[in-house]
Amino acid sequence: MLDQTDLRILDELSKNSRITMKELSERVHLSSPATSARVEKLETAGIIEGYTIKVNQLKMGYFVHAMISVIMKSSHHEPYLSYIKAQAPFVIQNYKISGDSCYLLECKFPSNAVLDEFLVGLSEHVNYKLSIIISK
Structure with missing residues (x-):
């Protein structure tokens, strides 16, 4: 069971996973060893699965943000999943939904133009509905 200190640790790490243990311990009002032990406990329990970075897609040159609803043409999903895997640089997330x-x-x-090329390949495997994100 997580207590308030664990939740504060998770909150701070979700804001900045590169924070030092010293800084983290000051923010959650624990000693550095106690904070390190709690982080290790959260990792061992599988609550913290890993640390990552957030990439600015616009600065990377990805200007078109799309949500694509995928409707399968058949019950065989493997060709679609293989296509998506091959298109990994463009795919942020592939959610299986109901x-x-x-x-x-x-x-x-x-x-x-790159979106259009992606959709042409996608249409070989599935039907889809496209929505372009205008703003957040």
């Missing part, structure tokens, strides 16, 4: 669609793809593309 409802009108089978999957919801979140993607970023450097241009509409």
Whole structure:
């Protein structure tokens, strides 16, 4: 069971996973060894699965943000999943969902031309509905 200190540690690490243990311990009002022990406990319990970075997609040149609802043409999903794996640089997330669609793809593309090329390949495997993100 997580207590308030564990929740504060998780909150601080989610804001900045590169924070030093010294800084983290000051923010959660514990000693550095106690903070390190709690972080290790959270890692061992599988609550903290890893540390990552947040990449600015616009600065990387990915200007087109799209959500694509995927409707399978058949019950055989492997060709679609292989295509998505091959298109990994553009795919942010491939959610398996319930409802009108089978999957919801979140993607970023450097241009509409690259998006169009992606959709042409995608249409060989599935039907889809495209939504472009205008703003957050």
